Amino acid sequence: DAKTTQPTSMDCAEGRAANLPCNHSTISGNEYVYWYRQIHSQGPQYIIHGLKNNETNEMASLIITEDRKSSTLILPHATLRDTAVYYCIVRVAGGNKLVFGAGTILRVKS
């Protein structure tokens, strides 16, 4: 599975959009981009995933570049409860492993 690169940490003001970037320049055509987050002392929470098209659900939007070498997770109106470590993971469709990197620590501040 392709490796991903994320910034170590980011700050965001409460109520503003949080844009979390992820580079996956070696992604293969059959690999999906998954986003999870982990709030302190809890298990990871699934957020969203996509292959080529942009995706949106009740939690977030996922924007994938046309060449699929990078993506951005958007939390449209960040709240203090969105403070967490956000993981961007690429995985082959139907593949087993989710390999977690270091992720991005997002701090939402009032």
Next chain:
Amino acid sequence: GAVVSQHPSRVICKSGTSVKIECRSLDFQATTMFWYRQFPKKSLMLMATSNEGSKATYEQGVEKDKFLINHASLTLSTLTVTSAHPEDSSFYICSARGSLNQPQHFGDGTRLSIL
């Protein structure tokens, strides 16, 4: 959404005892379950993958006789840490997935402390 329940959430026990952790998928059938381990301020590390009715596949460096995994039904997997020692103290997290194209959903983890 898909719910995975993990029990217990925290356990403290003496060195040498065995500890069993349960992972249940509450509202879907989990054909595959996964066990992860996380040390403080580190990322999750996959320990093993189990498919219902089959033997678990362990990651390199994970002792299968130390960490016994049973996935006897489509809604339950267990991890038993045998003869636990202080270095086994960690945060253990399970996840479950239905069909191949569905995302994994995680339990809330078990914090294991061995004295």
